[in-house]
Amino acid sequence: MDKLTFKAPAYANDTVIVCGYVTYVKRTSMEVCIKSYVENLSGERKLINKAYLVMVALDENEKPVEVPRLILETDEERSEWESARKRDLLRKQRHDEKF
Numbered sequence: 177m178d179k180l181t182f183k184a185p186a187y188a189n190d191t192v193i194v195c196g197y198v199t200y201v202k203r204t205s206m207e208v209c210i211k212s213y214v215e216n217l218s219g220e221r222k223l224i225n226k227a228y229l230v231m232v233a234l235d236e237n238e239k240p241v242e243v244p245r246l247i248l249e250t251d252e253e254r255s256e257w258e259s260a261r262k263r264d265l266l267r268k269q270r271h272d273e274k275f
Contacts, residue, residue, distance in 0.1 A: 184214065184224040191215040192224075200260030204240035205232045207260045228263060 186192050193213040200207040212225040235241040248254045 182212075182225050184222055186214040186224060189217060193221065196229075198246055199228070199256040200264060201243050201246045202264070203242055205230055206243055206246075207231075207263065209256070228260070230267070 191214070193215055194210060195213070196208050196210045198206050199209045208229045208231060210225075210227045210229060211223060212227075213221045214224050215221045233241050233243045246257070248257055
């Protein structure tokens with residue numbers, strides 16, 4: 177199991193900002209990068225956490241449904257895609273080792 181590690185704390189009167197974007201898609205699933213920032217009263221933001229979540233698209237009957245392909249337009253998006261593909265392979269390997 178992976179652990180979630182925070183790089184910095186959030187204190188009272190800080191605002192926590194959470195942003196996400198899709199990094200990788202398969203037929204019915206997608207990986208989403210979630211970045212958490214803390215913003216103090218002066219407006220200064222600091223990254224405190226980054227996590228990758230895998231989500232499955234479901235229809236109204238809670239059955240997996242195909243997701244649109246991700247259009248990669250920048251070198252950064254292509255790099256994220258390649259890293260996500262490698263994470264996907266590692267997740268599959270870990271899953272296969274359990275069974």
